[in-house]
Amino acid sequence: MKKIDARGLACPKPVIETKKALEDYSKVVVTVDNKVAADNVSKLATKLGAQVSVLEEEREFILTIIQNGDHSQASNTDKLGKVYFIKSDSLGEGEQELGKVLMKGFIATLLEVNPLPDKIIFINSGVKIPTLNAEAKENLHKLEQQGVKVLSCGTCLEYYGLKDKLQVGNISNMYEILDSLNMGDVVEV
Numbered sequence: 001m002k003k004i005d006a007r008g009l010a011c012p013k014p015v016i017e018t019k020k021a022l023e024d025y026s027k028v029v030v031t032v033d034n035k036v037a038a039d040n041v042s043k044l045a046t047k048l049g050a051q052v053s054v055l056e057e058e059r060e061f062i063l064t065i066i067q068n069g070d071h072s073q074a075s076n077t078d079k080l081g082k083v084y085f086i087k088s089d090s091l092g093e094g095e096q097e098l099g100k101v102l103m104k105g106f107i108a109t110l111l112e113v114n115p116l117p118d119k120i121i122f123i124n125s126g127v128k129i130p131t132l133n134a135e136a137k138e139n140l141h142k143l144e145q146q147g148v149k150v151l152s153c154g155t156c157l158e159y160y161g162l163k164d165k166l167q168v169g170n171i172s173n174m175y176e177i178l179d180s181l182n183m184g185d186v187v188e189v
Contacts, residue, residue, distance in 0.1 A: 001025060006041075007033040007060065011155045012175035015040050019175070022048060022067060030063045036154040036163070038063060040173040082117035083184030084110070089128040091189065103129065106189065107136040116148050117187075119180050121172070123153040131157070131165040140168045153177065 002025040006014035014030065014037045021028045022045075032038050038054055038061035045052040050067040090099030091106055107129065110117065120143070122130055129136045130152055140150050150169025157163040157171060 001027040001029065004028065004030045006030055006037065009037075011037065011040065012173045012178075015044050015173055015175040018044055018065070019048075022050065022065065026067045028065045030065065032061050032063070033059060035061070036158070036171060036173075037061070039171065040154070040176070041065075043173075043176065080118045080180065080184035081115060083180055083186050084117050084120045084189055085181060085186055086120065086122050086126040086129065086189045087124050088189075089125045089133070100133075104133065104135050107133075107139045110148075111139060111142055111146075116143065116146055118184060119149045119151060120169075121151045121153075121177055121180060122169075123156050123177065125156075125160070127152045127156045127160060127162055127166075130168045131160075131162040137168050144168060151177065151180070 002021040004014075004017050004021055006017055009017070009032075014032050018028060018030050018041050030041050032041060041063050042052050042054060045063070045065045048067070050065050053064045055062045055064075088099075089103060090096055091102035092099050110120070120140070130140055130150060131137075144150055151172035152166055152169055154163070154171040154173055157166060163171065
């Protein structure tokens with residue numbers, strides 16, 4: 001068994017430390033000090049096929065991760081299709097107001113492309129789209145219903161004070177984002 005104290009570590013360090021430990025141990029206990037880190041470590045464990053239980057004590061989360069069978073943790077090698085990587089709440093350069101109008105149109109038009117993207121990832125000010133932009137949120141929800149995964153950077157959401165406003169998609173972390181970019185046909189927006 002391996003114990004990891006990941007309290008105070010910035011994203012994606014708790015996930016990376018957990019992944020490293022799971023390469024050598026079939027049971028790992030991770031302590032983190034925030035819900036986002038607990039969710040991110042839990043997602044990693046689930047993705048790797050491990051069982052995870054979470055115990056919340058005061059302001060800490062203790063995750064017990066148990067793997068069955070081989071724990072060499074080969075990475076997911078399933079190639080993704082299109083992954084849209086949206087870095088701003090505005091499309092293009094120039095007038096900000098025009099860029100926001102163009103971004104709304106871009107998100108709406110994604111519903112019409114074939115095949116649909118596998119994932120849409122929002123980072124930096126791009127996280128304002130699935131939180132503050134009502135029209136875009138509606139279209140993103142429709143994309144989700146059609147199987148598109150919508151991910152928003154948790155650190156970015158916290159920075160802009162928008163974590164509680166996310167109504168579509170899931171909070172993600174840099175490890176999951178990088179893994180998606182590595183496995184997909186990436187289109188930067």
